[in-house]
Amino acid sequence: MSHTVRQKEKLIARVRRIRGQMEGIERALDTEAACAEVLRQLASVRGAMNGLTAEVMEDHLRQHVLAAETDAARRDGGEELVEVIRTYMK
Amino acid sequence: MSHTVRQKEKLIARVRRIRGQMEGIERALDTEAACAEVLRQLASVRGAMNGLTAEVMEDHLRQHVLAAETDAARRDGGEELVEVIRTYMK
Amino acid sequence: MSHTVRQKEKLIARVRRIRGQMEGIERALDTEAACAEVLRQLASVRGAMNGLTAEVMEDHLRQHVLAAETDAARRDGGEELVEVIRTYMK
Amino acid sequence: MSHTVRQKEKLIARVRRIRGQMEGIERALDTEAACAEVLRQLASVRGAMNGLTAEVMEDHLRQHVLAAETDAARRDGGEELVEVIRTYMK
Numbered sequence: 001m002s003h004t005v006r007q008k009e010k011l012i013a014r015v016r017r018i019r020g021q022m023e024g025i026e027r028a029l030d031t032e033a034a035c036a037e038v039l040r041q042l043a044s045v046r047g048a049m050n051g052l053t054a055e056v057m058e059d060h061l062r063q064h065v066l067a068a069e070t071d072a073a074r075r076d077g078g079e080e081l082v083e084v085i086r087t088y089m090k
Numbered sequence: 091m092s093h094t095v096r097q098k099e100k101l102i103a104r105v106r107r108i109r110g111q112m113e114g115i116e117r118a119l120d121t122e123a124a125c126a127e128v129l130r131q132l133a134s135v136r137g138a139m140n141g142l143t144a145e146v147m148e149d150h151l152r153q154h155v156l157a158a159e160t161d162a163a164r165r166d167g168g169e170e171l172v173e174v175i176r177t178y179m180k
Numbered sequence: 181m182s183h184t185v186r187q188k189e190k191l192i193a194r195v196r197r198i199r200g201q202m203e204g205i206e207r208a209l210d211t212e213a214a215c216a217e218v219l220r221q222l223a224s225v226r227g228a229m230n231g232l233t234a235e236v237m238e239d240h241l242r243q244h245v246l247a248a249e250t251d252a253a254r255r256d257g258g259e260e261l262v263e264v265i266r267t268y269m270k
Numbered sequence: 271m272s273h274t275v276r277q278k279e280k281l282i283a284r285v286r287r288i289r290g291q292m293e294g295i296e297r298a299l300d301t302e303a304a305c306a307e308v309l310r311q312l313a314s315v316r317g318a319m320n321g322l323t324a325e326v327m328e329d330h331l332r333q334h335v336l337a338a339e340t341d342a343a344r345r346d347g348g349e350e351l352v353e354v355i356r357t358y359m360k
Contacts, residue, residue, distance in 0.1 A: 008299060015296045019289060026285045029278060035330040036350040042323045043357050049319060053312045054179035058172050060305040065155060066168045078156045080306040082148050087313050088179075089144035098209060105206045109199060116195045119188060125240040126260040132233045133267050139229065143222045150215040170216040177223050234359035238352050245335060246348045258336045262328050269324035269358075 014052045021045045104142045111135045194232045201225045284322045291315045
């Protein structure tokens with residue numbers, strides 16, 4: 001994943017935020033917070049995960065398909081994206 | 091959507107199957123079938139819709155990105171796909 | 181699905197709208213509309229299907245769980261809902 | 271969320287597993303693993319999150335709806351679940 005340094009930092013910051021949210025969910029379960037509150041936090045992580053995944057897919061499309069250096073590399077990058085789309089649409 | 095004739099027929103056949111499933115759901119509601127049965131049929135349509143959508147995305151990627159005739163056309167096809175991915179991952 | 185008449189009419193109207201949207205998608209494929217346009221219409225059906233499904237789930241919860249006449253009926257209605265939730269969260 | 275101790279431990283163990291998976295994703299990004307690999311790990315977390323969420327919903331249904339001590343408590347538990355279903359089906 002040959003991201004630019006800036007892009008890499010941005011993705012890692014998103015992952016860390018989600019890790020923080022997961023710690024919050026563990027705490028909520030541990031202190032027996034209301035179910036509804038735990039479910040709200042889970043929904044919030046789901047949104048953040050979807051956003052992160054869309055961003056990684058977009059990076060992949062840009063770098064390994066649109067900006068591929070050879071036709072063969074572009075084909076490979078494209079096939080990987082097809083695989084990912086199938087997984088996510090199942 | 092300049093699909094090959096064969097690909098187009100295949101997609102249309104999928105759409106018709108889903109239309110048939112939706113008629114089944116209307117009938118189930120009309121004859122007051124059990125909720126659980128209606129929900130099973132809805133889940134089945136959801137699966138069929140996801141499969142159809144994944145196939146249209148894949149076609150788009152193959153024809154308008156991988157097989158694009160110019161770099162500009164490829165960029166446009168790629169941007170459209172980015173837009174679609176964002177919509178579906180929201 | 182012993183819905184009130186009014187509720188039944190409302191659900192059937194939603195199903196018919198989705199059937200109309202599916203006809204639109206068939207037409208779009210048949211007339212070779214742009215991929216991006218077909219994908220937008222597919223996303224719109226997905227939203228409508230999710231809304232319909234949430235409404236049927238909610239009806240089920242209200243009628244077969246909250247308003248169940250016996251504890252046994254409530255337990256059965258609850259187990260059906262658990263089954264549905266598992267299917268949709270997979 | 272007045273879970274039994276055993277149920278609580280089980281949920282917390284699931285959350286910790288997901289936290290471990292998120293650390294793996296951070297590491298993959300940091301060491302510039304292949305995009306396709308990062309996307310596979312993201313899909314795996316998504317599956318684990320969905321399973322965890324289904325389990326919390328199921329617990330909520332069992333404890334705050336099916337096993338509610340009063341009709342008023344059951345109604346409140348039911349309304350919370352309706353809210354959650356709407357959020358997740360959007």
